Amino acid sequence: MDELNLITYEAVGKYKSVRRAIRKGLVSQEGFIAPARPFNNKRNSCKRGKYSRPVNEEKKRIYASIREYRKDMLTTEDYNAVPVYFCKNCLSLKIRVLGEYSEYCDDCGSTDIETTNIETWREMYKDKYGREF
Numbered sequence: 001m002d003e004l005n006l007i008t009y010e011a012v013g014k015y016k017s018v019r020r021a022i023r024k025g026l027v028s029q030e031g032f033i034a035p036a037r038p039f040n041n042k043r044n045s046c047k048r049g050k051y052s053r054p055v056n057e058e059k060k061r062i063y064a065s066i067r068e069y070r071k072d073m074l075t076t077e078d079y080n081a082v083p084v085y086f087c088k089n090c091l092s093l094k095i096r097v098l099g100e101y102s103e104y105c106d107d108c109g110s111t112d113i114e115t116t117n118i119e120t121w122r123e124m125y126k127d128k129y130g131r132e133f
Protein backbone atom coordinates (compact mmCIF):
# COMPACT_ATOMS: atom_id res chain seq x y z
CA MET A 1 0.00 0.00 0.00
CA ASP A 2 1.31 3.39 -0.87
CA GLU A 3 1.45 5.86 1.95
CA LEU A 4 0.04 9.33 1.94
CA ASN A 5 2.62 11.89 2.89
CA LEU A 6 0.54 14.97 3.24
CA ILE A 7 2.27 18.07 4.48
CA THR A 8 -1.01 19.92 4.51
CA TYR A 9 -4.41 18.57 5.31
CA GLU A 10 -6.42 21.23 3.51
CA ALA A 11 -7.81 18.60 1.13
CA VAL A 12 -8.96 16.23 3.86
CA GLY A 13 -12.64 16.83 4.40
CA LYS A 14 -13.03 18.67 1.14
CA TYR A 15 -12.79 15.47 -0.86
CA LYS A 16 -14.38 12.19 0.13
CA SER A 17 -11.21 10.43 -0.88
CA VAL A 18 -7.98 12.35 -0.87
CA ARG A 19 -6.27 9.46 -2.65
CA ARG A 20 -8.76 9.61 -5.49
CA ALA A 21 -8.45 13.40 -5.67
CA ILE A 22 -4.68 13.03 -5.94
CA ARG A 23 -5.07 10.48 -8.73
CA LYS A 24 -7.34 12.84 -10.60
CA GLY A 25 -4.83 15.64 -10.20
CA LEU A 26 -7.12 17.77 -8.06
CA VAL A 27 -4.79 17.55 -5.13
CA SER A 28 -1.01 17.32 -5.13
CA GLN A 29 0.89 14.44 -3.52
CA GLU A 30 1.53 16.67 -0.52
CA GLY A 31 -2.14 17.51 -0.07
CA PHE A 32 -2.36 20.91 -1.67
CA ILE A 33 -5.60 21.56 -3.48
CA ALA A 34 -4.93 22.52 -7.04
CA PRO A 35 -6.26 26.00 -7.70
CA ALA A 36 -9.49 26.19 -9.65
CA ARG A 37 -8.71 26.83 -13.28
CA PRO A 38 -8.98 30.59 -13.38
CA PHE A 39 -9.23 30.89 -17.15
CA ASN A 40 -11.51 29.79 -19.91
CA ASN A 41 -10.44 27.18 -22.37
CA LYS A 42 -11.03 29.18 -25.50
CA ARG A 43 -8.26 28.70 -27.94
CA ASN A 44 -6.16 31.70 -28.79
CA SER A 45 -8.26 32.75 -31.77
CA CYS A 46 -6.54 35.90 -32.96
CA LYS A 47 -5.19 35.64 -36.48
CA ARG A 48 -2.94 38.67 -36.41
CA GLY A 49 -0.18 36.91 -34.58
CA LYS A 50 -0.84 38.39 -31.19
CA TYR A 51 -2.79 36.80 -28.40
CA SER A 52 -6.45 37.71 -28.57
CA ARG A 53 -6.83 37.42 -24.84
CA PRO A 54 -3.50 38.31 -23.30
CA VAL A 55 -4.81 38.21 -19.75
CA ASN A 56 -6.32 34.78 -20.26
CA GLU A 57 -3.10 33.49 -21.79
CA GLU A 58 -1.17 34.91 -18.87
CA LYS A 59 -3.52 33.17 -16.44
CA LYS A 60 -2.93 29.89 -18.22
CA ARG A 61 0.79 30.38 -17.94
CA ILE A 62 0.65 31.22 -14.23
CA TYR A 63 -1.68 28.31 -13.55
CA ALA A 64 0.68 25.90 -15.29
CA SER A 65 3.63 27.17 -13.33
CA ILE A 66 1.77 26.85 -10.02
CA ARG A 67 0.93 23.25 -10.85
CA GLU A 68 4.54 22.65 -11.80
CA TYR A 69 5.82 24.28 -8.63
CA ARG A 70 3.56 22.29 -6.38
CA LYS A 71 4.46 19.03 -8.06
CA ASP A 72 8.12 19.72 -7.45
CA MET A 73 7.63 20.79 -3.90
CA LEU A 74 9.76 18.89 -1.45
CA THR A 75 8.10 16.32 0.75
CA THR A 76 8.55 16.66 4.48
CA GLU A 77 11.12 13.87 4.41
CA ASP A 78 13.17 15.53 1.67
CA TYR A 79 12.98 18.71 3.65
CA ASN A 80 14.40 17.08 6.75
CA ALA A 81 17.24 15.54 4.80
CA VAL A 82 18.51 18.95 3.77
CA PRO A 83 21.08 20.17 6.28
CA VAL A 84 20.69 23.70 7.53
CA TYR A 85 23.50 25.81 8.89
CA PHE A 86 22.70 27.75 12.01
CA CYS A 87 24.39 29.94 14.53
CA LYS A 88 24.89 28.18 17.86
CA ASN A 89 24.89 31.48 19.61
CA CYS A 90 21.63 33.06 18.39
CA LEU A 91 20.19 30.23 16.23
CA SER A 92 20.02 32.48 13.20
CA LEU A 93 19.96 30.74 9.84
CA LYS A 94 21.55 33.71 8.15
CA ILE A 95 24.97 32.16 7.82
CA ARG A 96 27.58 33.62 5.55
CA VAL A 97 29.92 31.12 4.01
CA LEU A 98 33.31 32.53 3.11
CA GLY A 99 35.08 29.29 2.33
CA GLU A 100 35.00 25.65 3.22
CA TYR A 101 35.86 26.19 6.90
CA SER A 102 34.90 29.76 7.32
CA GLU A 103 31.34 30.64 8.13
CA TYR A 104 29.89 33.30 10.33
CA CYS A 105 26.50 34.43 11.54
CA ASP A 106 25.16 37.41 9.71
CA ASP A 107 23.10 38.43 12.72
CA CYS A 108 25.54 38.27 15.63
CA GLY A 109 28.88 37.66 13.96
CA SER A 110 29.53 34.39 15.79
CA THR A 111 31.65 31.80 14.00
CA ASP A 112 30.20 28.97 16.07
CA ILE A 113 28.18 27.38 13.29
CA GLU A 114 26.50 23.99 13.38
CA THR A 115 24.45 21.97 10.96
CA THR A 116 21.28 20.07 11.65
CA ASN A 117 17.98 19.46 9.91
CA ILE A 118 15.19 21.98 9.81
CA GLU A 119 12.93 20.14 12.26
CA THR A 120 15.63 19.87 14.92
CA TRP A 121 16.50 23.49 14.40
CA ARG A 122 12.86 24.49 14.83
CA GLU A 123 12.73 22.61 18.14
CA MET A 124 15.89 24.35 19.30
CA TYR A 125 14.50 27.70 18.27
CA LYS A 126 11.31 27.06 20.20
CA ASP A 127 13.25 25.98 23.29
CA LYS A 128 15.39 29.08 23.19
CA TYR A 129 12.83 31.72 22.29
CA GLY A 130 9.64 30.09 23.51
CA ARG A 131 7.86 30.54 20.19
CA GLU A 132 7.78 29.14 16.70
CA PHE A 133 10.13 30.71 14.23
Ligand SMILES: [Zn+2]
Nearest residue numbers: 087090105108
Ligand atom coordinates in the same frame (compact mmCIF):
# COMPACT_ATOMS: atom_id res chain seq x y z
ZN1 LIG B 1 24.23 34.40 15.51
